[in-house]
Amino acid sequence: MAIEEIIRLSEVTKRYPMGETEFTALKNINLAFHKGEFAGLVGPSGSGKTTLLNIMGSLDVPTTGEAVVLGQHISKLSHKASAELRNRHLGFIFQVFNLLPVYTVYENVEFALLLQNMPAQERKKTVYEALDWVGLTALAHKKPDKLSGGEGQRVAIARAMVKRPAILLADEPTANLDAANAHLILQTMKRLNDELKTTFIFSTHDEKVMGYLGRIIHLRDGCIELDETIKNKPLQR
Amino acid sequence: MLRDKNRSLLPVLIVAIGVALTVFLSGYLRGVMDDVTDINARFETGHVKIMTRSYAENKDQLPVDLAILGVDSLRNSLKKQFPEMAWESRMRFGGILDVPDASRNSRGQGPVLGMALDFLTPRTKEPERMNIPNAMVRGRMPQRLGEILVGEDFAQKLKIKMGDQVTHFGSTMSGSLSFKNFVVTGTVRFGMAAMDRGTILVDIRDAQTMLDMPDGTSEILGYATESAYQDAQMQSIATMFNALQNPQDEFAPVMQTLKQQNNLGELIDYSAKMSGFYVFIFVMAMAVVLWNTGLLGGVRRYKEFGIRLALGEFKGHMYRSLLLESVVVGVVGSVIGLFIGLSGVYYLQAYGLDISGMMENSAMLIPSVIRAKITPDLFVIGFIPGLLATTLGAMLSGIGIFKRQTASLFKELEV
Ligand SMILES: Nc1ncnc2c1ncn2[C@@H]1O[C@H](COP(=O)(O)OP(=O)(O)OP(=O)(O)O)[C@@H](O)[C@H]1O
Numbered sequence: 024m025a026i027e028e029i030i031r032l033s034e035v036t037k038r039y040p041m042g043e044t045e046f047t048a049l050k051n052i053n054l055a056f057h058k059g060e061f062a063g064l065v066g067p068s069g070s071g072k073t074t075l076l077n078i079m080g081s082l083d084v085p086t087t088g089e090a091v092v093l094g095q096h097i098s099k100l101s102h103k104a105s106a107e108l109r110n111r112h113l114g115f116i117f118q119v120f121n122l123l124p125v126y127t128v129y130e131n132v133e134f135a136l137l138l139q140n141m142p143a144q145e146r147k148k149t150v151y152e153a154l155d156w157v158g159l160t161a162l163a164h165k166k167p168d169k170l171s172g173g174e175g176q177r178v179a180i181a182r183a184m185v186k187r188p189a190i191l192l193a194d195e196p197t198a199n200l201d202a203a204n205a206h207l208i209l210q211t212m213k214r215l216n217d218e219l220k221t222t223f224i225f226s227t228h229d230e231k232v233m234g235y236l237g238r239i240i241h242l243r244d245g246c247i248e249l250d251e252t253i254k255n256k257p258l259q260r
Numbered sequence: 261m262l263r264d265k266n267r268s269l270l271p272v273l274i275v276a277i278g279v280a281l282t283v284f285l286s287g288y289l290r291g292v293m294d295d296v297t298d299i300n301a302r303f304e305t306g307h308v309k310i311m312t313r314s315y316a317e318n319k320d321q322l323p324v325d326l327a328i329l330g331v332d333s334l335r336n337s338l339k340k341q342f343p344e345m346a347w348e349s350r351m352r353f354g355g356i357l358d359v360p361d362a363s364r365n366s367r368g369q370g371p372v373l374g375m376a377l378d379f380l381t382p383r384t385k386e387p388e389r390m391n392i393p394n395a396m397v398r399g400r401m402p403q404r405l406g407e408i409l410v411g412e413d414f415a416q417k418l419k420i421k422m423g424d425q426v427t428h429f430g431s432t433m434s435g436s437l438s439f440k441n442f443v444v445t446g447t448v449r450f451g452m453a454a455m456d457r458g459t460i461l462v463d464i465r466d467a468q469t470m471l472d473m474p475d476g477t478s479e480i481l482g483y484a485t486e487s488a489y490q491d492a493q494m495q496s497i498a499t500m501f502n503a504l505q506n507p508q509d510e511f512a513p514v515m516q517t518l519k520q521q522n523n524l525g526e527l528i529d530y531s532a533k534m535s536g537f538y539v540f541i542f543v544m545a546m547a548v549v550l551w552n553t554g555l556l557g558g559v560r561r562y563k564e565f566g567i568r569l570a571l572g573e574f575k576g577h578m579y580r581s582l583l584l585e586s587v588v589v590g591v592v593g594s595v596i597g598l599f600i601g602l603s604g605v606y607y608l609q610a611y612g613l614d615i616s617g618m619m620e621n622s623a624m625l626i627p628s629v630i631r632a633k634i635t636p637d638l639f640v641i642g643f644i645p646g647l648l649a650t651t652l653g654a655m656l657s658g659i660g661i662f663k664r665q666t667a668s669l670f671k672e673l674e675v
Pocket residue numbers: 039040046047048066067068069070071072073074075226668671674
């Protein structure tokens with residue numbers, strides 16, 4: 024059974040200028056992701072997790088090597104094309120400060136669709152559907168500062184998922200949450216992964232997250248230390 | 261964007277305050293300068309003034325010996341050449357006023373500064389121009405030769421009553437002693453230090469007699485009859501007039517515009533510069549404040565733009581929305597600020613600000629009640645800084661949008 028390959032990194036190296044010298048954040052990374060994966064980048068602080076997510080999210084380009092996301096060569100994209108790619112096909116969830124504080128929950132979720140010029144009727148339906156996925160239809164007209172941390176992250180999931188992206192990139196999405204909320208979030212994401220076949224890629228330190236992952240990529244000093252696939256259905260605590 | 265009350269309120273407020281201050285200060289400065297110009301024109305410089313070349317060079321000493329002679333024919337030719345102007349002889353002279361008692365002994369005397377103007381020609385505009393009807397404290401204006409007005413303070417000091425006879429001692433044009441008796445018909449107080457210290461006012465003909473220069477005067481002032489002072493127009497008149505005079509002759513008349521006299525030009529230009537400077541300072545200050553308070557681009561907005569970038573918004577689109585937002589903030593703030601600023605200017609225009617206490621010792625012709633002035637360009641002056649500051653602020657923070665590396669998004673958002 025050939026499963027569609029949606030991300031391929033070949034010999035990806037990322038260096039940052041550091042004064043006179045350069046700092047190598049990623050070294051010759053070779054990595055592929057397939058549709059429907061629920062994978063995590065795990066490693067100590069500074070190991071390059073965020074850098075890798077940035078490149079896969081078309082927010083950054085590799086210094087050398089190739090990154091192909093959904094058939095597009097990241098290094099060769101114009102500003103517009105990479106914005107377009109992010110807008111249509113990639114979802115992001117950040118650790119904190121995910122939501123635009125001036126908009127209501129509804130408007131936050133709606134934002135990406137507005138950029139796509141989706142007609143109003145369809146937009147409304149789609150937004151409520153996304154809010155329904157995360158169980159927050161009741162809070163649609165609240166402002167983000169009235170939400171708890173867990174609710175905020177669920178809105179972030181709804182916003183990332185509302186456009187039904189092919190890939191969802193989440194940088195430490197549970198780092199600021201208590202255990203109960205973390206599990207709720209992860210279960211929600213896992214369910215969406217099952218239902219919509221969205222590919223999820225996390226970066227995390229969090230033991231709780233690892234319990235859900237179908238694949239764990241261990242990073243250390245910018246290199247892949249271990250790429251393990253968890254065969255069994257992940258245990259759910 | 262505009263629904264965000266908190267986010268828009270503060271910048272609107274800052275813009276409003278800045279615009280209000282700019283408008284107020286500009287209006288205030290405008291009013292003061294207009295008053296200073298107006299008062300100087302009325303009392304001293306005219307819109308243009310004719311003196312002899314050497315009088316002009318030494319005019320601080322009031323050198324009557326360097327006066328213009330042949331005034332009648334000069335004024336006649338001026339009237340022909342420049343019919344749009346009114347031409348008036350004036351003279352200033354120093355002397356001593358002596359107040360005798362019933363037995364003709366001196367009851368008291370003091371130095372005075374004489375001003376001679378045309379009181380007696382039928383329908384003369386001069387007393388009104390010098391605001392004398394309003395300045396009258398006691399008595400009436402001179403109605404025939406030999407009548408005199410004295411400063412109220414001086415009159416009080418020497419206990420002068422209406423109808424008293426006084427004697428003015430001075431020197432004639434040729435330097436010999438002169439004295440002349442006058443009847444005091446009234447007292448004046450102008451409310452300007454420079455005009456209220458020992459001033460006496462007599463008709464120009466009396467002065468001519470007294471100084472022994474029947475067809476002479478030290479100054480001829482020209483006033484545009486239909487308009488306020490207009491520099492370009494007055495300059496062209498002065499140029500035309502001066503071209504006809506002999507540059508070698510030190511007694512030839514020369515014409516100077518208001519701006520060329522008493523450093524008024526510098527003062528007027530300086531105030532215009534100050535006005536521009538205020539606007540500049542406020543624009544810069546507001547722009548920096550707006551930019552720095554993060555209202556148009558601080559940390560909060562920075563993160564917001566980060567998220568919007570990540571959500572796939574184009575940078576150009578974001579930049580435009582930022583500018584649009586700032587224009588709206590600028591307009592709303594400017595309107596509010598304009599309203600506040602103009603109210604302040606209006607208040608000063610209507611009621612004035614009495615600064616006579618501060619000005620007691622000033623020798624300059626400065627009005628003792630400051631009035632601001634509402635002029636149409638205040639609206640422009642108000643809008644320029646408001647709009648400029650917000651757009652500038654937005655553009656500054658907008659640079660951040662373009663310069664920032666999308667790569668650092670996750671980094672910044674991690675915090
Ligand atoms: N813009 C940058 N300029 C210079 N160095 C950078 C930059 N971004 C990241 N680095 C460096 O690259 C290395 C990898 O950073 P990265 O953020 O990918 O690590 P991480 O695994 O996400 O760490 P953490 O768990 O703390 O988030 C770090 O040492 C970091 O200092």
